Structure formats: C-alpha cells, structure tokens
Amino acid sequence: MKKIQVLAPATIANLVCGFDILGLALDAPNDNMEIQLRNTPGITITHSDAFGLPTEPTQNVAGVAVQALLDAYPNKNIGVDIVIDKIIKPGSGLGSSAASAAGAVAGVNYLLDHFFTKEALVQFAMYGEKLASGVKHADNIAPCIYGGITLIKSIFPLDIVALHVPKLYVTVVHPQIEVKTSDARQILKKEVALKDAIKQWGNIAGLVAGLYKEDYELISRSLEDVLIEPIRSILIPCFDEIKKAAINCGALGGGISGSGPSIFMLSKEAITAQQVQLRMQEIYTKIGLQHYTYCTTINTNGIQINEL
Ligand code: HSE
Numbered sequence: 001m002k003k004i005q006v007l008a009p010a011t012i013a014n015l016v017c018g019f020d021i022l023g024l025a026l027d028a029p030n031d032n033m034e035i036q037l038r039n040t041p042g043i044t045i046t047h048s049d050a051f052g053l054p055t056e057p058t059q060n061v062a063g064v065a066v067q068a069l070l071d072a073y074p075n076k077n078i079g080v081d082i083v084i085d086k087i088i089k090p091g092s093g094l095g096s097s098a099a100s101a102a103g104a105v106a107g108v109n110y111l112l113d114h115f116f117t118k119e120a121l122v123q124f125a126m127y128g129e130k131l132a133s134g135v136k137h138a139d140n141i142a143p144c145i146y147g148g149i150t151l152i153k154s155i156f157p158l159d160i161v162a163l164h165v166p167k168l169y170v171t172v173v174h175p176q177i178e179v180k181t182s183d184a185r186q187i188l189k190k191e192v193a194l195k196d197a198i199k200q201w202g203n204i205a206g207l208v209a210g211l212y213k214e215d216y217e218l219i220s221r222s223l224e225d226v227l228i229e230p231i232r233s234i235l236i237p238c239f240d241e242i243k244k245a246a247i248n249c250g251a252l253g254g255g256i257s258g259s260g261p262s263i264f265m266l267s268k269e270a271i272t273a274q275q276v277q278l279r280m281q282e283i284y285t286k287i288g289l290q291h292y293t294y295c296t297t298i299n300t301n302g303i304q305i306n307e308l
Helices: 061-071 096-111 118-133 141-146 181-186 194-213 216-222 229-235 239-249 270-286
Strands: 003-013 022-038 042-047 079-085 149-155 158-163 169-175 253-256 263-267 291-297 304-307
Touching: 003 096, 003 141, 022 096, 022 141, 022 169, 022 291, 042 061, 061 079, 061 096, 061 118, 079 096, 096 118, 096 141, 096 304, 118 141, 118 158, 118 181, 141 149, 141 158, 158 194, 169 270, 194 216, 229 239, 229 253, 239 253, 239 263, 239 270, 263 270, 270 291
Parallel strands: 042 079
Antiparallel strands: 003 022, 003 304, 022 079, 022 149, 149 158, 169 263, 169 291, 253 263
C-alpha cells in the first residue's frame, strides 16, 4: 500500500475583522503526518511528537474527521493508519486542530484517488473543529485545504470563496501560554450593537476590496476589529504594546491570530516584517515570557502531499 507524507500549514483565522469567515494559510509552520490505507476497517493514530494528544480516534480531531470521510465512502473495508508529528502547538491560535483534521482527510483523499471534492473535505474536517472547540467553523480548515486567503461566506450551506492574494509578509509571535478556543469563544458577547456591526462589515468589505485592488492603504485601514479584539485581547500579555510597536515599524496592521494567544501582523515589505519580528521578541524578552516567532509569507497551495 502506498504511503504518503502530508504537510498541513498553520492558518490565521478571522484576519482581524472577519470573525469565523476569513482565514489565510501560512508557509510556516506546517504539521507533518504519514498516512497509509489498509484493507481492514478501523483508524489508528500514533503521535511522534510530545504533546500527549489523544490517540483514540473518537477523541482525536484527525480521527473524527477521517471517520466522517470513511462513513461517506462506498467501500467499507478500508482502514487508515496515521502517524502525526505535530509542529503547530495546540492552543496556539495557529489552526493546530485544523491542520490535523484537514491534513488527515486531504491525505486519505489523495490515497483514494481524489474521490471527494475539496468542499467535501472541508465538511469532514469540520467534525474535528467541533470536537476541539464545540462548534463547526471553517476559517482555519478552508485556507488549510485551499491555500491562500479564503472567505467562508456560509457554512450551512457550505460556501467558500477563494480571494485574491496580494504580496504580503506575515509576522507571528506565539507567547507560550495556552488559550483554548472553547474558552475564548465562551467570553464573547452573544449580541452586538448595530453601530458596531456597521463598522465591522465596513472593515470586512474594505479588507476584501483592498486585497483585490492590492490597495495596501485600504487593507491597513480595514484591519480593525471592534467586536472581538477588545474582549479577547485581555487574555494576551502585552497585546496593545506589540500592536503599537509593529505599526510603528511600518506594519499594515494585524491582531489576534484566531482565538489567540498568537498575534500576527501583515507587512508589505520583507524588511518591515523582520523588524516587526525583532520588536515582538524584544517586548516578550523584556517581561521574561517565552515565545516563538515566525516571519513568513502566504501559502497559496494549501496542503502538500509527497509519496514516500
Ligand atoms: N474563528 C475562530 C475563533 C477561530 O476565533 O474562535 C478559532 O481558531
């Protein structure tokens, strides 16, 4: 039986103003997994990393996603063996659960000669997100599978729009604290004021228009979140200081990556993105907070599969 290596990219959900509807894929970091089919039913999951994630398929985001795929596949005698080497830390806000779920279903689908569409893969992978955060959302899954920047216009029914990707550099800092997506969703207000909603959809429309027009000024003006960031940012040490410092370096803007605690900033030039990275490092080093940083670009291909 053929064995494949799957590289599933980290993703940034929300893109500041587009809570649950916008996301992009990063060139780094990537989760790494090996997948093989067999002619007997069942799923096995093994981890070669040290995160101690569940290996029982019904408790594992890759497991439930692959099970959903197998349930929809006509041949019931197929089983799957998955070995996961997680690089994207769980609870980082960089789409760790999405990378596992999306990577696993994309890998199995490759071995099944692309039986399912990308859209179907998003549907299967969302079972993983439901297990991880309590709700189905596709703003990490869709960019992971499609690559680039995606708009999830709706999940019921699923309607994904791949957006234009201008040249952008992305700087990410991941302070070493864990924020569970389920907790970060729990603290949000369930209702919004109309005046705030008007601001927010102005920003979303502005951001999408800015991407298409490659209008960096418009992108910059639209990277504002009046609904979610004011509530969630209190969970992230030095959030305001990092954002201010990045904008002083010349970044276009940015904010919380997904549900945090990672913070991301977009820049037009590589040199700006590198300066932002240095400032992020300085700020967390000053308060003695361990952190990782990434200075990367947008992954326009999504999941990469190599035959072993
Ligand atoms: N849109 C989701 C949230 C992404 O912000 O809760 C979680 O990664």
